[in-house]
Amino acid sequence: MNAHGDTAPGDGGSGAAAHMVEQEAGLRAVDLATVFPGRLGRPAAVAVDRVNLDVHTGEIVALVGESGSGKTTLARTLLGLERPTRGRVRFDGRPLAYSMRALRAYRRRVQLVLQDPTGSLNPRHTVYEAVAEGLRIHYGTRPDEQELVADALAYAGLRPPERMFLRYPHELSGGQRQRVVIAGALVLEPEIIVADEPVASLDASVRGEILALLLRLRDELALSALVVTHDLGLAWNIADRVAVMYLGRIVEIGEVDTVLTAARHPYTQALLSVLPESPATTPTVLSGEPPDPARIPAGCRFHPRCPILESGRAERAGVAERCRTEDPPVLDGAGGHQVACHWAHAVS
Amino acid sequence: MSGLVIRNLCVTYGSGDRSVPAVRGVDVDVLPGATVGVAGESGCGKSTVALAVLRLLPRTAQITGQLQIEDEDVLTMRWGRLRAVRWAGASIVFQGAMHSLNPVHRVGDQIAEPILLHASPPGGAGSTRTRVDTLLEQVGLARQHARSYPHELSGGQRQRVMIAMALACDPRIIVADEPTTALDVMIQAQILRLLGRLVREHGIGLMMISHDLSVLAHTCDRLMVMYAGRVVEEGPAQEVFRAPRHPYSVGLRAAFPTIGDPGARRRPHGLPGDPPDPAALPTGCSFRPRCDVSEGRCATVDPVLWPVPDVHTGPRAAACVRVLSPTPEPEHGNVVEETDTL
Numbered sequence: 186m187n188a189h190g191d192t193a194p195g196d197g198g199s200g201a202a203a204h205m206v207e208q209e210a211g212l213r214a215v216d217l218a219t220v221f222p223g224r225l226g227r228p229a230a231v232a233v234d235r236v237n238l239d240v241h242t243g244e245i246v247a248l249v250g251e252s253g254s255g256k257t258t259l260a261r262t263l264l265g266l267e268r269p270t271r272g273r274v275r276f277d278g279r280p281l282a283y284s285m286r287a288l289r290a291y292r293r294r295v296q297l298v299l300q301d302p303t304g305s306l307n308p309r310h311t312v313y314e315a316v317a318e319g320l321r322i323h324y325g326t327r328p329d330e331q332e333l334v335a336d337a338l339a340y341a342g343l344r345p346p347e348r349m350f351l352r353y354p355h356e357l358s359g360g361q362r363q364r365v366v367i368a369g370a371l372v373l374e375p376e377i378i379v380a381d382e383p384v385a386s387l388d389a390s391v392r393g394e395i396l397a398l399l400l401r402l403r404d405e406l407a408l409s410a411l412v413v414t415h416d417l418g419l420a421w422n423i424a425d426r427v428a429v430m431y432l433g434r435i436v437e438i439g440e441v442d443t444v445l446t447a448a449r450h451p452y453t454q455a456l457l458s459v460l461p462e463s464p465a466t467t468p469t470v471l472s473g474e475p476p477d478p479a480r481i482p483a484g485c486r487f488h489p490r491c492p493i494l495e496s497g498r499a500e501r502a503g504v505a506e507r508c509r510t511e512d513p514p515v516l517d518g519a520g521g522h523q524v525a526c527h528w529a530h531a532v533s
Numbered sequence: 534m535s536g537l538v539i540r541n542l543c544v545t546y547g548s549g550d551r552s553v554p555a556v557r558g559v560d561v562d563v564l565p566g567a568t569v570g571v572a573g574e575s576g577c578g579k580s581t582v583a584l585a586v587l588r589l590l591p592r593t594a595q596i597t598g599q600l601q602i603e604d605e606d607v608l609t610m611r612w613g614r615l616r617a618v619r620w621a622g623a624s625i626v627f628q629g630a631m632h633s634l635n636p637v638h639r640v641g642d643q644i645a646e647p648i649l650l651h652a653s654p655p656g657g658a659g660s661t662r663t664r665v666d667t668l669l670e671q672v673g674l675a676r677q678h679a680r681s682y683p684h685e686l687s688g689g690q691r692q693r694v695m696i697a698m699a700l701a702c703d704p705r706i707i708v709a710d711e712p713t714t715a716l717d718v719m720i721q722a723q724i725l726r727l728l729g730r731l732v733r734e735h736g737i738g739l740m741m742i743s744h745d746l747s748v749l750a751h752t753c754d755r756l757m758v759m760y761a762g763r764v765v766e767e768g769p770a771q772e773v774f775r776a777p778r779h780p781y782s783v784g785l786r787a788a789f790p791t792i793g794d795p796g797a798r799r800r801p802h803g804l805p806g807d808p809p810d811p812a813a814l815p816t817g818c819s820f821r822p823r824c825d826v827s828e829g830r831c832a833t834v835d836p837v838l839w840p841v842p843d844v845h846t847g848p849r850a851a852a853c854v855r856v857l858s859p860t861p862e863p864e865h866g867n868v869v870e871e872t873d874t875l
Binding site for chain 1: 574575687688715717718719720721722723726744745746747748750751752784785787788789790791792793794797798799800801802803804805807
């Protein structure tokens with residue numbers, strides 16, 4: 186059931202057409218770009234700049250980056266909430282269509298879980314109403330509604346579900362609220378959930394429980410997940426693959442075990458080095474904030490902040506000039522450990 | 534003893550049969566130049582302790598015990614003196630920098646406000662502006678940012694402004710309540726490094742509050758873990774973090790994984806259950822209902838902080854019966870693992 190992590194991308198191989206469709210990853214971003222036009226004569230903001238990313242069936246992918254890296258815009262574009270400026274979103278072997286009808290069907294199969302459960306629940310709706318709302322939108326009133334709501338709550342770890350039906354969000358703890366939000370997604374039996382910082386606003390003690398829930402849903406329901414986060418520990422806890430995003434582009438991608446223990450991109454290395462428990466003796470604290478997506482630097486977009494370039498190691502590897510002038514090739518996002526860095530390729 | 538001294542602090546909200554004990558007897562010492570971390574989940578009383586330091590609690594709160602800043606008793610202080618001690622004696626850096634800054638005032642004016650009200654520099658407006666520039670420089674912001682409004686700054690820059698405000702009147706104590714919680718890892722590292730440098734350079738005592746044990750362990754000298762209004766473990770930060778002795782600290786420690794640790798790979802750890810209702814605490818040890826190593830005696834003994842008997846680099850204590858007299862068959866690796874309890 187869980188062929189996660191080792192599924193081949195759909196567009197390779199020479200099988201029959203039907204076979205190829207079956208092989209294609211569940212959710213894919215293909216050369217995706219999302220540009221927001223600048224207002225009052227300001228330049229346009231390139232929030233997502235040519236991203237390839239596959240989320241295979243039964244796989245958990247963590248999308249990691251700082252605020253402003255474009256990770257949330259990428260998630261919104263994948264959900265059909267933003268129209269891509271370039272490239273396309275593919276789901277279940279077909280490009281995503283943007284008619285109301287097609288989007289509605291799509292959003293039943295791909296569900297969003299937001300960061301702040303308190304903000305995503307209507308304070309005047311009971312738990313039952315919150316979970317049943319999606320069902321009613323997609324199917325109207327169903328005779329088995331109560332059963333489906335109970336099952337979803339139970340899957341989300343709220344047991345016995347009947348006791349939760351008539352409670353209001355303010356009567357619940359933060360962790361229980363996030364479980365209700367997840368139950369609201371599960372009730373539609375989605376194939377993929379996209380979770381934007383699912384545990385960032387939760388207590389340390391609850392965090393592990395919600396992550397364990399995502400992992401259990403993957404194992405029991407073969408539910409894939411794209412988890413958008415700035416928390417590398419979350420990726421280590423639950424994800425199969427991790428994609429590191431910087432200024433609209435994926436700069437490193439691969440299996441969690443390789444990327445987080447043997448990072449090759451200087452940006453990933455810096456992110457890992459500043460974690461409190463990092464084994465690195467000298468943390469590489471990058472100065473400044475991630476730059477403006479309206480003014481993406483020429484050459485490698487990371488070069489103005491790159492510690493490898495600054496320390497002269499790129500010069501010694503003979504790539505400093507390319508770092509300043511040549512944009513590294515776009516990663517294809519399929520499988521294996523890939524890195525968009527001239528230096529990493531020169532020294533390996 | 535100078536710095537911040539808290540003895541047997543108790544804070545109760547409400548009164549009569551609706552009273553809720555939020556803090557139940559807490560002792561803290563923050564010496565000048567020292568950093569003390571306070572960890573715990575929401576509702577454990579850590580933020581109440583922070584607010585009590587400057588008597589910022591609502592009127593419904595009854596505070597007992599002793600609370601001294603630079604040998605002056607804050608709890609009995611007259612209103613006028615308390616106003617002087619706020620900002621100049623001790624100041625607070627709050628969690629949400631967006632909500633703590635006034636959106637319609639320039640940040641330079643907001644930093645100047647406590648200076649004008651409390652320190653009243655002799656040189657008037659000109660010297661206040663110089664002071665604001667110095668403060669911005671100390672927290673790593675360009676002086677032009679004095680003219681910015683909060684919405685023009687990023688989260689990390691706003692948190693730097695909050696720190697500049699906290700420093701404005703040269704306080705002896707800074708209380709930082711979750712100063713980096715909403716920030717990215719890289720910005721968090723920048724802010725923690727900044728706080729550490731300022732504390733060293735100015736000999737300020739820092740009390741830092743967080744639910745992330747790993748952040749505190751790497752920033753603070755000493756670490757206290759609070760549960761249900763009490764300190765349940767304290768000691769040298771690195772030691773408490775590496776080898777926690779209270780089952781609750783063990784659970785908090787495991788919640789944030791070490792990357793590269795095979796024990797945490799695809800195995801997120803949590804603490805099942807919720808903290809107890811402070812108005813209806815369980816008998817005996819208040820952590821007992823969530824503890825996976827509790828024993829018969831835990832239902833009757835309400836443990837206090839007992840010194841941890843092993844070899845250590847500084848005084849250590851934990852409020853668990855197992856510290857006082859270990860169970861005959863010690864269970865190791867008692868990490869609380871989520872199995873999604875029924």
